[in-house]
Amino acid sequence: MGNVLVYIETADGQIAPISFELLGAARKLAGALGGEVEALVAGEAGAAQLGGADTLIQVQHPLLTPYVPEAHVAVLADAVRTRNPQVVLVGNTSVGIDLAAGTAAATGRPLVSYCLGLEVEGGAVVARSQLYGGKIVATTKTEAPAVFAVVAGSFPEAAGRSGGKGQRVDVDPPAALSALRMRFVSSAAPGGEGVDITKAERLVSVGRGIGGPENIELAQELAKALGAEIGASRPVCDSGWLPKARQVGKSGMTVKPKLYFAVGISGAPEHLEGMRDSELIVAVNSDANAPIFKVAHFGTTCDLFDLLPALTERLKAKAG
Amino acid sequence: MSKVEPGRTHEEEHLEFEGMDISGHWNRMFEQRVIWEHDTSTLDKVTAIAGAESLGYCYQCGKCTPACPVDHVGDYSPRKIFRKTQTGIDLLTSPDLWLCTTCMNCLRVCPKEVNMISIMPAVREVAVAEGNVPPELQKAFENTFNHGNPLGEPARKRADWVADAGAPVTILPKEKRPVDVLFYVECYWSYHPRGKDAARALARTMATLGVDWGILGHEEKCSCDSQRLAGEKGLFEMIAEQNIATLGKYEFKRMVTSDPHAYNAFRNEYPKLGAEYPIQHYTQFLAPLMGSLPWKRKLDYKVTFHDPCYLGRHNGEYDAPREMIKQIPGLEFIEMFRCKENGYCCGGGGGGMWLDSFTGNHVRERLSERRVKEAIETGAEMLVVCCPYEVSRFEDAVKSTGNEGKLLVRDVIELVDEALHQES
Amino acid sequence: MHIAVVLKQVPDLVEELEIDSGGKDIDRSFVKMKLNEFDDHALEQAVLLKESGGAKVTAVAIATEGIDQVLYAAKARGADAAMKVEAGEGVLDSRRAASAIAETIKQLAPDLVLTGVQAADDLFGQTGPYLAAVLGWPHVSVVSGVELGGGTVRVHQEYSGGRTAMLEVDLPAVIGVQAAPQPPRYVPVSKLRQAMASGALDSTSGAPASAPAGVAVAGLAKPESGRGAEMLSGAAGEVADRIAALLAERGLARG
Numbered sequence: 001m002g003n004v005l006v007y008i009e010t011a012d013g014q015i016a017p018i019s020f021e022l023l024g025a026a027r028k029l030a031g032a033l034g035g036e037v038e039a040l041v042a043g044e045a046g047a048a049q050l051g052g053a054d055t056l057i058q059v060q061h062p063l064l065t066p067y068v069p070e071a072h073v074a075v076l077a078d079a080v081r082t083r084n085p086q087v088v089l090v091g092n093t094s095v096g097i098d099l100a101a102g103t104a105a106a107t108g109r110p111l112v113s114y115c116l117g118l119e120v121e122g123g124a125v126v127a128r129s130q131l132y133g134g135k136i137v138a139t140t141k142t143e144a145p146a147v148f149a150v151v152a153g154s155f156p157e158a159a160g161r162s163g164g165k166g167q168r169v170d171v172d173p174p175a176a177l178s179a180l181r182m183r184f185v186s187s188a189a190p191g192g193e194g195v196d197i198t199k200a201e202r203l204v205s206v207g208r209g210i211g212g213p214e215n216i217e218l219a220q221e222l223a224k225a226l227g228a229e230i231g232a233s234r235p236v237c238d239s240g241w242l243p244k245a246r247q248v249g250k251s252g253m254t255v256k257p258k259l260y261f262a263v264g265i266s267g268a269p270e271h272l273e274g275m276r277d278s279e280l281i282v283a284v285n286s287d288a289n290a291p292i293f294k295v296a297h298f299g300t301t302c303d304l305f306d307l308l309p310a311l312t313e314r315l316k317a318k319a320g
Numbered sequence: 321m322s323k324v325e326p327g328r329t330h331e332e333e334h335l336e337f338e339g340m341d342i343s344g345h346w347n348r349m350f351e352q353r354v355i356w357e358h359d360t361s362t363l364d365k366v367t368a369i370a371g372a373e374s375l376g377y378c379y380q381c382g383k384c385t386p387a388c389p390v391d392h393v394g395d396y397s398p399r400k401i402f403r404k405t406q407t408g409i410d411l412l413t414s415p416d417l418w419l420c421t422t423c424m425n426c427l428r429v430c431p432k433e434v435n436m437i438s439i440m441p442a443v444r445e446v447a448v449a450e451g452n453v454p455p456e457l458q459k460a461f462e463n464t465f466n467h468g469n470p471l472g473e474p475a476r477k478r479a480d481w482v483a484d485a486g487a488p489v490t491i492l493p494k495e496k497r498p499v500d501v502l503f504y505v506e507c508y509w510s511y512h513p514r515g516k517d518a519a520r521a522l523a524r525t526m527a528t529l530g531v532d533w534g535i536l537g538h539e540e541k542c543s544c545d546s547q548r549l550a551g552e553k554g555l556f557e558m559i560a561e562q563n564i565a566t567l568g569k570y571e572f573k574r575m576v577t578s579d580p581h582a583y584n585a586f587r588n589e590y591p592k593l594g595a596e597y598p599i600q601h602y603t604q605f606l607a608p609l610m611g612s613l614p615w616k617r618k619l620d621y622k623v624t625f626h627d628p629c630y631l632g633r634h635n636g637e638y639d640a641p642r643e644m645i646k647q648i649p650g651l652e653f654i655e656m657f658r659c660k661e662n663g664y665c666c667g668g669g670g671g672g673m674w675l676d677s678f679t680g681n682h683v684r685e686r687l688s689e690r691r692v693k694e695a696i697e698t699g700a701e702m703l704v705v706c707c708p709y710e711v712s713r714f715e716d717a718v719k720s721t722g723n724e725g726k727l728l729v730r731d732v733i734e735l736v737d738e739a740l741h742q743e744s
Numbered sequence: 745m746h747i748a749v750v751l752k753q754v755p756d757l758v759e760e761l762e763i764d765s766g767g768k769d770i771d772r773s774f775v776k777m778k779l780n781e782f783d784d785h786a787l788e789q790a791v792l793l794k795e796s797g798g799a800k801v802t803a804v805a806i807a808t809e810g811i812d813q814v815l816y817a818a819k820a821r822g823a824d825a826a827m828k829v830e831a832g833e834g835v836l837d838s839r840r841a842a843s844a845i846a847e848t849i850k851q852l853a854p855d856l857v858l859t860g861v862q863a864a865d866d867l868f869g870q871t872g873p874y875l876a877a878v879l880g881w882p883h884v885s886v887v888s889g890v891e892l893g894g895g896t897v898r899v900h901q902e903y904s905g906g907r908t909a910m911l912e913v914d915l916p917a918v919i920g921v922q923a924a925p926q927p928p929r930y931v932p933v934s935k936l937r938q939a940m941a942s943g944a945l946d947s948t949s950g951a952p953a954s955a956p957a958g959v960a961v962a963g964l965a966k967p968e969s970g971r972g973a974e975m976l977s978g979a980a981g982e983v984a985d986r987i988a989a990l991l992a993e994r995g996l997a998r999g
Binding site for chain 1: 873
């Protein structure tokens, strides 16, 4: 039996897109392994949408919502122990980092993270993982059973939306939930300035290459000329140069604007994850080998301190 | 504010001076008093720092104020720094601490030898140790520590410019042979696009002259003089020790560098660490050789020249670059009003190179912007420089002052190269 | 309160990475190593907790080439002690590194362990969760901001979409730090040198567990260029002209 178990990630009661990607990937793997696709929902989620799974495993408990990592690790580890799937798929998201490693450690299974692609070869799973900020791709061969953490955007969502048998089993929560060592206190929506960069049609996004907080004005002027909002990479927000609400990427926002203008962003995988589906991506970066150019439509290694004012001026002239 | 204390006056009851009776209150003298009304602890804190003592010598004559380039674009000068500190503004946390470019024009005119070249690095060092360092400058320090250059470029790419030089360049770690001249390329000629232009022009000129020369390639690190002046003495010492060890591995008769700051370091600072080098600035090396160059074309440019502070005022060399300009066929040379000993500063020294945005928030215009306006006023169409910081600084300033097309900026070596080669 | 911070070096991504002749590792002979940036934030978070609430901070790292400087820098930044874990030759994956470090953590018996949330070279997940599993302690990753309570810590966990939650975690615990509340502070070289002069680092030994069963690295490769960007070259003015034109074509220039 080569079943594939997918952990269904939810946010605010909605199923996260990564979960459909995983269900699609699971379908292919399960086919090759001669097994079925199982989806684990810890807490509440719209089961109706999970037609991509053969079996929907539902675990309900008051401590599973809101999300507490330890509780979800306990549920996932319990499901892995009792159902013994050959492959466990978890999103390599900020939630998945806890879950994948926690479950692998608790069940003694190997874990391969940052997966971009998964194939079955004999009884083993061949995974391609991005390492070193996306500069290297590692191929590993792992004997099942094992856990894989998959980078968002690696598989199409559509394949995971249907095609399952749609059975449903309710499973009792594990005893470990009564002995949790962490508690939910409060949650906060993205704060600051009341901006919502996910709604912006045009984004000028700033990375570490901008040099310092004082240079952000250059990008702001360009944004003004474009009628765009300002976004940022994680290091820029971590340094306090721009508020967290403007962060694009894994621990920030996922954006799909018509124009994504990346300034001084090298394109770590965590960033690309949040913007790769933008309609038009223009990137300015001094390093011609920067991964951002792999997803960008147009790129230049022009000095941004020369280019930005020049472009701003031209756009203003056009508008005027 | 000051009060005359009773009992601290002195009067002679009977006194005559040149036939005049000035008895009694006519000869009243006051006892010398100290200004005890002020709390001087802020000043005391600064003058207690080793190297910063001379700030206390200031007697407010104000000679430095018109000499200070920063005062021309803001409200600065050593006199003002002294006065502010005396009246309780803490220099250690004030933006004033980072505005001085250590250009040394104040020390030139100061009768009390209030030495900002010593005060600023010393006080900055304390500020840096307390974690008070502008982020841009911190980045330059970190880059220098991690990569050996303030730009944060990989050490391995330091000699990449050589590939397009169009002339052979000996990279000593590869070829390991004695050379006559060790050329210390320095960071901006190694990595900055316009710096690389100059480095390549130099390589071609060296080939024309038949000089036996080599560079340290990826083993070279920043001489770190500007980092030292910006308050990171420990970083300077650490990298200097590494450079001294590297230089010790190779055989050369003399050393030439692109950078006046490196020249200053090797001439004045590395000897304090026990390492003496026969160092020349490249203008000093080339000026005497100019007569033997096979010029191919006349350059029909009207030019003016900007003295680098660390070649001129700091080390007394005003003639070598002028000699080069004079020898390049065709150039018409006009001096700027502020030149030589009173030359204006480009704003890049003493860490200013890595504080442009910070400084920009505290001055009306950048020093480099003011300087290009002065260059344009002479009627020159080209500003000639001989410091790796300056080409990019002045080219930026030409653009930011809206003078694009009115003034070109060229390193003097680029002109030599141009006059040695037919137009392509 | 005793906080242990686990530090490691990763290849500096400023450098171009090459794959070695074996094809299963990067060529480490030319790679420049630097402190993992998330570990840097973990250290800053620990020092901030020390400054605000009083705590002893111990920096812990597997002994690798160049790690001494990292540990001295940690001391210069405010760590009270630094511990080097001798775990034999070779590059350890995170699971094995965590097992080696766990022994030292047991000896140190801290109240809280901070690690960086992840590392660019870590194929097998993260140090933190494995460490927590070996120790049997609770673990939270992707944390930006830690506050000490009595017997607990409150941590801000980040989720995609910019949402955050505050969780209260019983001590002892292992926390994976994404970002400290403020950027890592600068260590002047003079302070670093003082730390180096102040005495040798402590060291212990810890045997790593055997390699994770079942996983074999088949090979490394540089990513395929894929579609890739059309690169615009030339002077800033020319490139600006072209970008302005192509934005205008697509109706993305304003006006």
